[in-house]
Amino acid sequence: MVNALVLAALSVLSTVYACGDHDAHDHSKRAVPPKPLTPPSRALEWGDINILHTTDSHGWLLGHQKTSFPEPNYSGDLGDFSSFVTRMKEIAIVCLAFFTNVCAWNNQNDRKKMSICYLLTLVTCMTVGHPSAVLTARVTSCGLIGTGLTDGFPPGGVDAHEANQFLQQLPYDVMAIGNHELYIYANTLDMHNNFAPKLKGRYLSSNVNITIADKKGKTSSVPVGSRFAKFKTRKGRKITAFGVLFDFTGNDKNTTVQKVADMVKEKWFADAIREEPDLFLLAGHMPIARDNWPLVFDAVRAVHPSTPIIILGGHTHIRDCCAKLDRKGSKKNITFSRRYLDPNRLTYEFHSGRAKAAFDTFKGLSITRGLKALAKKFDIDFLFGTAPHDFTINQVPYPSENSLLTLFIEEASPIATAINNTRASIPKLMITNSGSQRFDIYAGPFTKNDQLTSSPFADHFLFIPNVTFSAASQVLPALNHAGADQRRSVREELERREREMYARGYVDRRYNEWLEEMDRRSGAERRAAGNLTLGYVTTDACPGIGDDTLHAPLPFHSVPDFIGSRAPNVTADAPVDLVFVDFIQTQLLGILNSVQKDKTYAVSDVQQYSPLLTSEILGVYAQQAWN
Numbered sequence: 001m002v003n004a005l006v007l008a009a010l011s012v013l014s015t016v017y018a019c020g021d022h023d024a025h026d027h028s029k030r031a032v033p034p035k036p037l038t039p040p041s042r043a044l045e046w047g048d049i050n051i052l053h054t055t056d057s058h059g060w061l062l063g064h065q066k067t068s069f070p071e072p073n074y075s076g077d078l079g080d081f082s083s084f085v086t087r088m089k090e091i092a093i094v095c096l097a098f099f100t101n102v103c104a105w106n107n108q109n110d111r112k113k114m115s116i117c118y119l120l121t122l123v124t125c126m127t128v129g130h131p132s133a134v135l136t137a138r139v140t141s142c143g144l145i146g147t148g149l150t151d152g153f154p155p156g157g158v159d160a161h162e163a164n165q166f167l168q169q170l171p172y173d174v175m176a177i178g179n180h181e182l183y184i185y186a187n188t189l190d191m192h193n194n195f196a197p198k199l200k201g202r203y204l205s206s207n208v209n210i211t212i213a214d215k216k217g218k219t220s221s222v223p224v225g226s227r228f229a230k231f232k233t234r235k236g237r238k239i240t241a242f243g244v245l246f247d248f249t250g251n252d253k254n255t256t257v258q259k260v261a262d263m264v265k266e267k268w269f270a271d272a273i274r275e276e277p278d279l280f281l282l283a284g285h286m287p288i289a290r291d292n293w294p295l296v297f298d299a300v301r302a303v304h305p306s307t308p309i310i311i312l313g314g315h316t317h318i319r320d321c322c323a324k325l326d327r328k329g330s331k332k333n334i335t336f337s338r339r340y341l342d343p344n345r346l347t348y349e350f351h352s353g354r355a356k357a358a359f360d361t362f363k364g365l366s367i368t369r370g371l372k373a374l375a376k377k378f379d380i381d382f383l384f385g386t387a388p389h390d391f392t393i394n395q396v397p398y399p400s401e402n403s404l405l406t407l408f409i410e411e412a413s414p415i416a417t418a419i420n421n422t423r424a425s426i427p428k429l430m431i432t433n434s435g436s437q438r439f440d441i442y443a444g445p446f447t448k449n450d451q452l453t454s455s456p457f458a459d460h461f462l463f464i465p466n467v468t469f470s471a472a473s474q475v476l477p478a479l480n481h482a483g484a485d486q487r488r489s490v491r492e493e494l495e496r497r498e499r500e501m502y503a504r505g506y507v508d509r510r511y512n513e514w515l516e517e518m519d520r521r522s523g524a525e526r527r528a529a530g531n532l533t534l535g536y537v538t539t540d541a542c543p544g545i546g547d548d549t550l551h552a553p554l555p556f557h558s559v560p561d562f563i564g565s566r567a568p569n570v571t572a573d574a575p576v577d578l579v580f581v582d583f584i585q586t587q588l589l590g591i592l593n594s595v596q597k598d599k600t601y602a603v604s605d606v607q608q609y610s611p612l613l614t615s616e617i618l619g620v621y622a623q624q625a626w627n
């Protein structure tokens with residue numbers, strides 16, 4: 001039996017959080033959320049092979065620290081997780097190992113007694129029933145859109161370099177490369193030079209290479225980590241593992257992502273799968289549904305019709321499972337089960353059967369201490385102000401008082417960009433894409449870390465002066481395809497952009513569809529029942545309930561693709577500044593030229609509106625308005 005315990009994506013994109021004691025400078029109160037957490041619903045099932053699988057933790061190594069729901073559910077930090085892994089491995093091995101030692105110690109000179117002792121031990125352990133090793137697999141993605149722990153490095157540093165010192169202390173048997181390791185060459189090089197060697201052949205990049213120069217300046221393309229790994233579990237089961245990345249196109253120069261379809265045709269791949277292991281472990285930063293896993297699966301199946309294959313996916317931040325790839329059913333009688341754990345101490349303590357100090361390991365505590373020291377070193381708790389209440393992206397309608405999008409475009413952007421700006425007094429309309437805001441803001445301290453998390457994109461505000469208000473006011477509805485003329489082309493453009501964005505690593509659309517579906521399916525009833533706490537409610541294609549802790553889903557409201565500031569109180573023919581983010585310049589010019597015919601606007605009409613970057617807006621605003 002194969003057992004996958006999936007520690008859900010730490011919900012980078014859409015939930016929220018704040019320090020328990022309202023003290024932004026102290027992460028030490030973590031792990032003691034003010035509201036009681038709901039414990040897991042039932043004990044885990046153990047099998048012959050047990051896998052702990054984490055994915056998409058990005059920079060959330062200190063866990064989610066805010067007190068607004070459901071953030072405390074994701075409050076476990078990497079140190080807690082390290083202790084959990086140790087405790088689960090102990091449960092798997094301690095029985096035999098412990099009693100074997102006891103037998104040997106007590107019966108040193110009596111072989112017969114020793115044999116009986118062994119036999120009794122064996123029977124006891126079999127009855128207790130924890131026969132196997134725990135493998136740990138991580139489908140990685142560090143850097144960007146993480147938190148200050150990875151992205152908050154001082155000038156001259158390398159994204160995630162410091163945080164990786166902690167990750168590499170966990171006993172991952174297999175780790176697969178993710179897209180965020182590839183946006184900036186220096187980050188990839190750091191993974192290749194410093195991180196991969198620490199993983200000793202277990203950092204897998206089956207289809208990802210980096211181009212490096214040797215001492216003589218001669219360049220060559222080599223795998224970032226290893227292409228595959230073959231190893232044995234503690235009980236001697238042979239594993240052949242790969243680490244595959246989806247067909248990602250947003251990678252930097254001098255890095256290569258080979259298409260999955262081409263990878264499976266490589267000679268090295270054929271050579272690697274020729275020998276039959278007990279299990280193929282296909283780990284990879286690629287969602288298990290709607291992506292290229294079947295290509296890898298079929299390539300293995302063509303050679304080995306019945307060898308167990310387990311696929312560990314990731315990337316879209318959703319909980320998902322399907323057991324359908326084997327259409328004819330395997331000849332070997334294997335069973336499989338999976339469980340999605342909320343990553344918090346309560347979950348870890350419940351399943352390890354140890355609480356508080358008895359749960360923590362020395363290494364776990366030292367990782368937590370180290371991460372806190374790193375947070376301090378990067379000054380990620382620098383306080384901009386105190387948010388008066390929660391501002392969320394999808395939990396409330398847009399526009400509304402508690403909408404982060406409303407806050408950003410109607411309040412924060414106009415106020416922050418007006419500071420030291422000679423055009424401040426000129427009426428304006430501001431437009432940005434809603435995807436620019438990545439994470440909710442929760443009531444309480446708003447820190448440098450929160451700013452990085454909510455608004456990671458460093459776009460410039462540009463503007464076109466002297467646009468008539470009547471023309472400017474048509475641009476936003478047209479961008480959102482409300483105007484009949486533009487509807488088809490804009491929709492097509494958005495679809496095209498969506499496909500392109502997915503290939504470049506953006507996953508909001510899929511993650512949001514998942515949240516929306518869980519709310520539509522059962523949101524109203526489950527919340528009304530009043531006996532469930534908020535969190536993920538997973539419906540997947542594997543049998544039984546996958547969620548470890550039962551929840552009611554968060555409310556979900558969809559938002560338009562583009563959002564705008566409040567209209568100034570001016571006449572239709574009055575000149576206004578049309579302000580927008582550089583990211584949407586091409587589309588905006590096209591639309592502006594289609595809604596009016598007085599003038600053909602071109603890139604030469606566009607100027608910089610403010611030296612402030614979009615990633616700085618919330619901090620500047622909070623310093624003004626939330627102090």
Ligand SMILES: *[C@@H]1O[C@H](CO)[C@@H](O)[C@H](O)[C@H]1NC(C)=O
Binds near residue numbers: 211212253254
């Ligand atoms: C790629 O790396 C090589 C070797 O370091 C270097 O000479 C070359 O300029 C790089 N190319 C780009 C486009 O960065």
Ligand SMILES: *[C@@H]1O[C@H](CO)[C@@H](O)[C@H](O)[C@H]1NC(C)=O
Binds near residue numbers: 223256257
């Ligand atoms: C990756 O590196 C290996 C080893 O140098 C090389 O043989 C292979 O052609 C490279 N693959 C790609 C897709 O660049």
Ligand SMILES: *[C@@H]1O[C@H](CO)[C@@H](O)[C@H](O)[C@H]1NC(C)=O
Binds near residue numbers: 333
């Ligand atoms: C397969 O496993 C199931 C459940 O453990 C068991 O009932 C069945 O008899 C097994 N079949 C074979 C062919 O071993």
Ligand SMILES: *[C@@H]1O[C@H](CO)[C@@H](O)[C@H](O)[C@H]1NC(C)=O
Binds near residue numbers: 419420620
């Ligand atoms: C505005 O100008 C003052 C004085 O030069 C400066 O201290 C301040 O940082 C500026 N504020 C912004 C948001 O640029």
Ligand SMILES: *[C@@H]1O[C@H](CO)[C@@H](O)[C@H](O)[C@H]1NC(C)=O
Binds near residue numbers: 465466
């Ligand atoms: C806006 O137009 C007025 C006249 O209509 C002109 O004087 C002014 O220079 C223009 N401003 C810019 C920034 O182009």
Ligand SMILES: *[C@@H]1O[C@H](CO)[C@@H](O)[C@H](O)[C@H]1NC(C)=O
Binds near residue numbers: 529531532550
């Ligand atoms: C919650 O309440 C509903 C309706 O009263 C009930 O069917 C369900 O079993 C309860 N769930 C839990 C986890 O107590």
Ligand SMILES: *[C@@H]1O[C@H](CO)[C@@H](O)[C@H](O)[C@H]1NC(C)=O
Binds near residue numbers: 569
């Ligand atoms: C808009 O401006 C007009 C003319 O200056 C003024 O009478 C009116 O009260 C303003 N409306 C609002 C809502 O400020």
Ligand SMILES: CC(=O)N[C@H]1CO[C@H](CO)[C@@H](O)[C@@H]1O
Binds near residue numbers: 067070342344
């Ligand atoms: C499982 C779990 O921890 N659920 C918690 C999620 O967060 C809310 C708000 O803090 C709690 O009430 C739940 O118990």
